[in-house]
Amino acid sequence: MDLHRIFDLQYQASRAQVDVPILVRRERLLRLQKMLVESGAELSAAVQADFGVRSERWTEMLDLMLVRNMLKHTLKHLGVWSRRQRVRTPLMLQPGKAWVERQPLGVVGIIAPWNYPVQLSLAPAITALAAGNRVMLKPSELTPHTSAKMAELVARFFAPDEFCVIQGDTGVATQFSGLQFDHLLFTGSTAVGRRVAQAAAVHLTPTTLELGGKSPCILSQSCDMQEVALKIAYGKLVNAGQTCIAPDYVLLPRGQEQAFAEAFRAAVQKLYPSISGNPDYTAIISKRHLARLKQMLRQAQSLGAQVHWMHEAAAPAAEGDATSWGEAVERQLAPALVFGTTGQMQLMQEEIFGPILPVISYEHIEDVINAINASPRPLALYWFGNNETERDAVLARTVSGGVCVNDTLLHVAHDNLPFGGVGDSGWGAYHSEQGFLRFTHQKAVFVQSRWAATSLLYPPFGEKFDRVMDFMRRWF
Incomplete structure (x- = not known):
């Protein structure tokens, strides 16, 4: 798969459809839910093949069940999380009004680790898709069976400009982290996390780093x-x-x-x-x-x-x-x-x-x-x-x-x-509404009223301006 071609495909799609309707976001999450229902056993078998010995019951509980619960929770709250957030306007700016518009960032990159290869791939993808983004996922090369199965299933349920899986070794991961994503999430070691952050910084790409440490x-x-x-x-x-x-x-x-x-x-x-x-x-x-x-x-x-x-x-x-x-x-x-x-x-x-x-x-x-x-x-x-x-x-x-x-x-x-995490254990969070907001641009909007009196503060300055400023100092 051509890494740069897929990125360009998602990038152009994200710019062509900046406003992603709630119905579209919900339908993508429902497709992901359907994928897990129909293919959970296949994913469990792939994880078992990668570890050699890892009970499929562990994968069911710690990978699949957590992801299914997250999907259910996200679908339940998606409408509220996506809603325009009204904010109170201070007296000095009234009778204007204001709100925060929650918009998709665009294209989100996810670099996932090998230890919970289903959960730690799909959990951040859920909140990224819920926020209306396109998603590119790079799973670990240490779990090739799971990565291949994930790529096969995602390609079956999603168009490449919506959600796709990029397979490959550390060289591919290095190229991946250097793409001009609108946000990049990495889960792994602190040492590798530093390199990912440095690669992302070239494009001023904001990052979420889920690292480790000594708990x-x-x-x-x-x-x-x-x-x-x-x-x-x-x-x-x-x-x-x-x-x-x-x-x-x-x-x-x-x-x-x-x-x-x-x-x-x-x-x-x-x-x-x-x-x-x-x-x-x-x-x-x-x-x-x-x-x-x-x-x-x-x-x-x-x-x-x-x-x-x-x-x-x-x-x-x-x-x-x-x-x-x-x-x-x-x-x-x-x-x-x-x-x-x-x-x-x-x-x-x-x-x-x-x-x-x-x-x-x-x-x-x-x-x-x-x-x-x-x-x-x-x-x-x-x-x-x-x-x-x-x-x-x-x-x-x-x-x-x-x-x-x-x-x-x-x-x-x-x-x-x-x-x-915090400090050496990472930065940013991606579960629940915090994750939704991590992959969301919160755009400030102020709408001026036709009855606004801000022209009283325009130059040329004089006695009228001084009276207005004196009033504002006393009352605001």
């Missing part, structure tokens, strides 16, 4: 260790830790290390009685990513950290599974807790993106707040406990993209909450 999990003295460990284990091990908002490290009161380790081990073994050959436990996406995780562990151990594996011996894969999954079973990395980490370790310098969880002890909650504020701002923050005063202190004195209290991950599934 802390804070345990207070008042929490129930067994309950908390289960929730953290669930949030950490969804997709084998390959989640941008996964808990990246745990901060717990000093003296509770052994209790947490025992509770976490019990939680892991409850969720995943075995690792190797377990269809519920996702494989690491590639050998390269697996090698990186193992290297991080080796480096931490060489610097004095202690690694606690949550499964002493992984159960062998069933014979049929080993045949069908092949080497993917070897990429099922067992969960591990790491104690004694320091700032010199790669585990504490980079987002982990795997089933490895460093545990750090603290004396006072003040130490936790200071440590978080001394680090790049995270995409998510998790707090567990019953002390509302302590909770509110953490929320008020730290900055993160989002927060979930007494659970993990669920804030991203809330229909009315924006989702996005």
